[in-house]
Each structure stands twice: as C-alpha cells, then as structure tokens.
Amino acid sequence: MGEIVLYDYWRSSASYRLRIALGMLGEPYRKVPVNLLAMDHKRPEHLARNPQGLVPVLEIDGQRLTQSLAIIEYLDETRGVGFLPEDAVGRQRVRALSHSIAMEIHPICNLSVVGEVLALTRGGDAVRLGWMKKFIGAGLAALEVMLDEPRTGRFCHGDRPTMADICLMPQVYNANRWGVDLDRCPRILAIAEHCAALPAFAAAYPREELSG
Amino acid sequence: MGEIVLYDYWRSSASYRLRIALGMLGEPYRKVPVNLLAMDHKRPEHLARNPQGLVPVLEIDGQRLTQSLAIIEYLDETRGVGFLPEDAVGRQRVRALSHSIAMEIHPICNLSVVGEVLALTRGGDAVRLGWMKKFIGAGLAALEVMLDEPRTGRFCHGDRPTMADICLMPQVYNANRWGVDLDRCPRILAIAEHCAALPAFAAAYPREELSG
Known part of the structure; x- marks a missing residue:
C-alpha cells in the first residue's frame, strides 16, 4: 500500500x-x-x-x-x-479521558485561538501565559479527579498505555512548557513518568528539526 | 439495568x-x-x-x-x-468529520472560554458575537470543503445519518443563533435540512424547559 x-x-x-x-x-x-x-x-x-x-x-x-x-x-x-481496551465500558472510559484532553484543553490553547485572544486584548506574553495556565491547569485538575478510581493503574486505564496516555503526554509537555503547577496532580505525574520510560513515547518527544 | x-x-x-x-x-x-x-x-x-x-x-x-x-x-x-459505518476507512472519515466540529469549533465557543475572552477584553455582546462568527464560520467553511467528495450523500457520509450528522446539527443551530452566514456552505445546509426532517433530530431540537 x-x-x-x-x-x-x-x-x-x-x-x-x-x-x-x-x-x-x-x-x-x-x-x-x-x-x-x-x-x-x-x-x-x-x-x-x-x-x-x-x-x-x-x-x-x-x-x-x-x-x-x-x-x-x-x-x-x-x-x-491495543490503543483501546477490549470491553465497551473500558473503551468508553479511555475515549472519555482522551476527549477530556483533546476536546476540553487542547483546542482552547491552539495557536489560532490564543492568537485571537492576543489580538483582541492587545496583550503579550503575560496574557498568553495566563490563558495557558488557566485552561491547562483547570483541565488537568479535572482529569486528575477522573483518574481517582480503581481502573487507573500505572497508566490512565490499567497497566498498559492506551489512547488516553497518548493524549496525556503531549498535554503534560505543554503544561511544563507554560509552567503550569502540577503539584496537585500526583496521578498524572506518576503516569507521565511511566509513559516517559517507554521507547515509543521517548522517541516521539518534541525536538526541533532544522528542516522544519 | x-x-x-x-x-x-x-x-x-x-x-x-x-x-x-x-x-x-x-x-x-x-x-x-x-x-x-x-x-x-x-x-x-x-x-x-x-x-x-x-x-x-x-x-x-x-x-x-x-x-x-x-x-x-x-x-x-x-x-x-449504526452511528458509524462498517468499514474502517468510512469510520475514520465519520470520526474525522465529527471531531472537526466537536474538537475544533465547539470547545472554543463554550461558555467558559467566551466568558474568559469577555473578562480579558472587558468586552460585551459585540466581542462575543465576533468570536462566535469567526470560529464557527471558519470551522464550518473548512467542513464544507471536507464534505466536497463522493462519499458525502444526503448526510455527511452516505445516505444514512451518522455521528457526524449528530455533531453537525447542533453546530448549525449555534451558527444560526449567532447569525453566522452559511450561504457559502450549501452542502451543510442541504444535510441539515435532511436531518431536520428526521423525527429523532426534530425531537431533540433545543427547547427551553421551565424546570431547567
């Protein structure tokens, strides 16, 4: 193909x-x-x-x-x-966790949206930083509560990485980039550590490419 | 159950x-x-x-x-x-159309996001309206182009409603609510008309409830 x-x-x-x-x-x-x-x-x-x-x-x-x-x-x-588990209820949970990041946090912090906020406010780096901290911080805090249940394991759902972890890791990267305090998100931090140890996650880490 | x-x-x-x-x-x-x-x-x-x-x-x-x-x-x-078609490529397309609405338009126009824009700009109805028109308008214009292919039928994907139509109809409702001009979106308008004729879509139409 x-x-x-x-x-x-x-x-x-x-x-x-x-x-x-x-x-x-x-x-x-x-x-x-x-x-x-x-x-x-x-x-x-x-x-x-x-x-x-x-x-x-x-x-x-x-x-x-x-x-x-x-x-x-x-x-x-x-x-x-195996990005999703086998059972329908587990699949729903992994999709809900994924969407809580991919729908409720990520689009709001996209370049075009933040660009419009800066244009409307005539704001600069402080406005951008405040926006990022507010929406990433609130979104990950809600996710931390969603993860407070027995189905969470070493990863968002059990002990194998799923689509939810694939969504989480880039959002944690962004949280760190914008200085979002994750001290009250111990579950997220533990899962991120387990993800970072996997070769596929490590190889995907953002690295600026000269050709880009 | x-x-x-x-x-x-x-x-x-x-x-x-x-x-x-x-x-x-x-x-x-x-x-x-x-x-x-x-x-x-x-x-x-x-x-x-x-x-x-x-x-x-x-x-x-x-x-x-x-x-x-x-x-x-x-x-x-x-x-x-049957919210999704049977074939993997069709399922991908229906999800991509759905996500292009549910991820790229809807969250950006949510109450909490627009509320923050108004707080930062000390803006009122004109700022709100401008925000809605910009993001709903651009998002639906891109969707209109995505729909410009043979797999689109009476509905977003073929001749039966799918998850994509379930996402589209509420977004068209919002576009109308905020006065977004859909004249350049004839495919979307035709699909919305076909959806509106179905009992499940008609019954779900937003109606204020006194108890709410």
Whole structure:
C-alpha cells in the first residue's frame, strides 16, 4: 500500500500524539515537516491535504487521513495495536479521558485561538501565559479527579498505555512548557513518568528539526 | 439495568448531540436539567457526576458516563445503532468529520472560554458575537470543503445519518443563533435540512424547559 507519511510539526500536540501511536505500531514512516510558525499549514499545498489547515495528516493505506484521534482509532481497528481496551465500558472510559484532553484543553490553547485572544486584548506574553495556565491547569485538575478510581493503574486505564496516555503526554509537555503547577496532580505525574520510560513515547518527544 | 438518565441542558450542543443519539436509539430515558446559567454544573452534586463540570452525563447500564462522543461510540458498540459505518476507512472519515466540529469549533465557543475572552477584553455582546462568527464560520467553511467528495450523500457520509450528522446539527443551530452566514456552505445546509426532517433530530431540537 506504499509508504506511511506523517505531515508533522514538532511542537504540535496532535502531531506528538501520532508520533507516539506510530512508534507503538512499529511500522516505518516518513515525516514531512509543516512549519506552523512559517504559516506552512495555511499554504495551498497543505490546505489540499487538510482543508482545516491543521497537522497532523497521515498518508496510509492509499488514504489521506486527518484528525489525530480518528487516525489513532483507525490504526487500532486496522492493526489491532491495543490503543483501546477490549470491553465497551473500558473503551468508553479511555475515549472519555482522551476527549477530556483533546476536546476540553487542547483546542482552547491552539495557536489560532490564543492568537485571537492576543489580538483582541492587545496583550503579550503575560496574557498568553495566563490563558495557558488557566485552561491547562483547570483541565488537568479535572482529569486528575477522573483518574481517582480503581481502573487507573500505572497508566490512565490499567497497566498498559492506551489512547488516553497518548493524549496525556503531549498535554503534560505543554503544561511544563507554560509552567503550569502540577503539584496537585500526583496521578498524572506518576503516569507521565511511566509513559516517559517507554521507547515509543521517548522517541516521539518534541525536538526541533532544522528542516522544519 | 435500570432506567437511562440524561443530565442535560437544553442549549448545550453536547447535550443536544445525546438527545439526537438517544432518540435514534429509541430506548426511553429520563432527562434531568442542569441549568448552566444558574451555574448548576459547578455545584458539588454535579461535580460528583462529572469532575469536568460539564453536561451531558448519561447514566446507563449501571455506569455513569461523560463526554458526548465517547458515549455515542459506547451506544453504538453496545446497541449496534449504526452511528458509524462498517468499514474502517468510512469510520475514520465519520470520526474525522465529527471531531472537526466537536474538537475544533465547539470547545472554543463554550461558555467558559467566551466568558474568559469577555473578562480579558472587558468586552460585551459585540466581542462575543465576533468570536462566535469567526470560529464557527471558519470551522464550518473548512467542513464544507471536507464534505466536497463522493462519499458525502444526503448526510455527511452516505445516505444514512451518522455521528457526524449528530455533531453537525447542533453546530448549525449555534451558527444560526449567532447569525453566522452559511450561504457559502450549501452542502451543510442541504444535510441539515435532511436531518431536520428526521423525527429523532426534530425531537431533540433545543427547547427551553421551565424546570431547567
């Protein structure tokens, strides 16, 4: 079916999720950088790949796929990677944890949204930092409570990494980037430590690429 | 397994999605209003149901479930309602369309986010309206392009309603509420018309309830 190609930006959380997932999958793939700071994602060639002008985009199985969580579900359905547990209730929980990050925290802290906040407030770094701390802090605090139950193990759901951990790790990276205090999130910190020890998570860690 | 209970707010898009899904399912359920304007969602009894302080919450099968799309996937897996197509590529597409609304438009226009924008800008209705028009307008314009392909039919994916239509209809309601011009979105308008003609969609339409 040809090579797997990931259109990627090193600091995009959604790209980071897919780098982890592809690492867990273990199939080789090629990365093509799309530099968001240079506005490469708004150029016609990228809009042709994804009308939303977002990364990541994944070319696989003769398809061009968008939306990181929809892609992770696809990889799970076609390759049986175990990103979701077997039972319906467990699957619901992993999706709910994933969505609580991917829907309630990540989009609100996206470049275009924060850019609009800065434009409206004529604000600078302090406004940006306040915004990030507020929404990442509140979102992860709620997630910490959601994790306070027996089904949480070494990872968000049991003792194997799932889609929820794939969503969590990039959000913890962002929390650290913006100096969000996670002292009251011991479960999240413990899970992040277990994730960081896995090769697929370590290999996916954001590193600026000169070609990007 | 006991009755099905939906903790609901009439004007919440995510609640609206579940009202449609439960209507398509056809099992009876009881609605419990959670009035967001009265801040009922931040009270201890609701935070005990959902630490994120969001609606909807669904009690079903002895479980208390959160996150509307994760619940819709659960209903599909346990009841075979056909919210997603059978083939993996089609399922990916329906999820990508759904997430392009539920992740890229809806959270950014949530009460708490817009409230923070108004607080930071000391803005009023004009700032709110500008924010809604910008993000709903751009998001639906991108969706319109995503729908420009042969797999789109009378509905977002083929000729039967899926999770994507369940996400689309509440977003079109919001677009109308905030006066977003959809003249350049003929595919979305046609699909919305087909949805509105279905009983489950019509019954779920937002209506203020005196008890809420």
